[in-house]
Amino acid sequence: AQKVTQAQTEISVVEKEDVTLDCVYETRDTTYYLFWYKQPPSGELVFLIRRNSFDEQNEISGRYSWNFQKSTSSFNFTITASQVVDSAVYFCALSEVADSWGKFQFGAGTQVVVTP
Amino acid sequence: EPEVTQTPSHQVTQMGQEVILRCVPISNHLYFYWYRQILGQKVEFLVSFYNNEISEKSEIFDDQFSVERPDGSNFTLKIRSTKLEDSAMYFCASRYDRSSYEQYFGPGTRLTVT
Numbered sequence: 001a002q003k004v005t006q007a008q009t010e011i012s013v014v015e016k017e018d019v020t021l022d023c024v025y026e027t028r029d030t031t032y033y034l035f036w037y038k039q040p041p042s043g044e045l046v047f048l049i050r051r052n053s054f055d056e057q058n059e060i061s062g063r064y065s066w067n068f069q070k071s072t073s074s075f076n077f078t079i080t081a082s083q084v085v086d087s088a089v090y091f092c093a094l095s096e097v098a099d100s101w102g103k104f105q106f107g108a109g110t111q112v113v114v115t116p
Numbered sequence: 117e118p119e120v121t122q123t124p125s126h127q128v129t130q131m132g133q134e135v136i137l138r139c140v141p142i143s144n145h146l147y148f149y150w151y152r153q154i155l156g157q158k159v160e161f162l163v164s165f166y167n168n169e170i171s172e173k174s175e176i177f178d179d180q181f182s183v184e185r186p187d188g189s190n191f192t193l194k195i196r197s198t199k200l201e202d203s204a205m206y207f208c209a210s211r212y213d214r215s216s217y218e219q220y221f222g223p224g225t226r227l228t229v230t
Contacts, residue, residue, distance in 0.1 A: 024165070034215040043205055044223045073199060100180045101164040101172045102147065103219055104189075104209075114224050 003027065004094050006107035014115055021077045022094050022108045023092030029053075031097040034075045035104070036066070039089040048090075050073065082114045117141040120222035124214065129198055133168045137193045137225045139208030140217050147211040148191045149219060150183065157227045162206075165191065198229045 005024045008049050013019045025034065027045040049059065059066045063080045079086050089111050093104040121140045129135050141148050150162040163173045165183055180202075182194045191210075194204050195202055210220040 035218075037221075043226065045207060045221045047218075047221070050218055088197060093159075095219075097217070099172075100214075101166065101213060102214075102219070103149065103161045103164055103172060104151070104159070105161065106159040 003105045004092055004107035004108075006092055008110045009108070010067045010111040010113065012051050012113045012115065015083060016081050017095070018116075019079045019082050019086075019112060021079075021092075021112070023075045023077065023107060025073050025092070025106050026030075026067070026074065027073075027094060027095045027096055029096045029098045031043050032096075034068070035093040035095070036075075036077050037093065039091060039109070041088070066110045082112075084116055087112060087114045118220075119209055120210055120220050122206075122222035122225050124225060125223065126226045126228070131136060131200060132197050133228055135195050135196045135198055135227065135228070137195075137206050137208075139191045139222055140189055141191055141194070141208065141210075142209030142220055143189070144155065145210035145212050145220070147171075147213070149209040149218075151207040151209065151221075152204045153224075154201075159207065162193075173182070186223070195226065195227075198227075199226075200229050203229045 003026050033054045034051045038046040065078045067076045089109045091109045092107045123138045150163040153159045161174050162178045164171045174226050180196045184192050205224045207224045208222040211219045
């Protein structure tokens with residue numbers, strides 16, 4: 001079963017628009033970690049954020065912000081005032097503490113296309 | 117800052133050939149992983165490795181795959197007889213210890229099987 005769902009396959013925006021990427025996860029664990037990664041066209045995975053299940057504070061880092069809501073099992077990501085350099089695939093991932101070996105379970109990714 | 121490295125960055129091989137993908141994890145890390153990403157798809161877990169043995173593997177990780185930490189620094193993924201469907205990006209990752217849930221990913225090796 002899909003543990004991490006990113007329902008948006010592709011989002012296209014014009015530069016300076018805001019874009020929000022949805023991530024819904026499923027777990028029975030009370031302790032888990034959520035991550036967002038950016039994958040630019042060059043292919044590497046760029047770490048953006050880690051959040052544990054006990055920390056529901058929203059976070060802002062520059063133009064990036066994250067909204068974690070345990071009640072809806074969502075960990076959404078917003079890029080404010082998007083730029084062309086934000087064009088990439090963005091992945092949400094889950095790691096469950098009950099899984100001793102800590103593997104990551106990734107969502108299918110959302111392709112963000114920012115046009116000038 | 118320490119980082120995970122992978123070689124080669126791109127490997128082209130013919131169907132049926134054996135390939136070895138190499139990774140150098142961060143030196144004081146204890147847990148090691150391989151993930152695979154078929155073009156245009158999500159990143160999938162293949163295998164985790166701890167204390168010189170496989171700790172968990174996915175259904176994808178069949179008898180054609182093996183992993184090894186031959187010398188205490190390298191961590192390798194071997195595919196014995198490559199198939200067209202093995203064409204993918206392969207990511208290595210390492211993790212410090214059991215209490216740390218962050219994995220550090222290498223830049224990936226793009227494997228093309230012709």
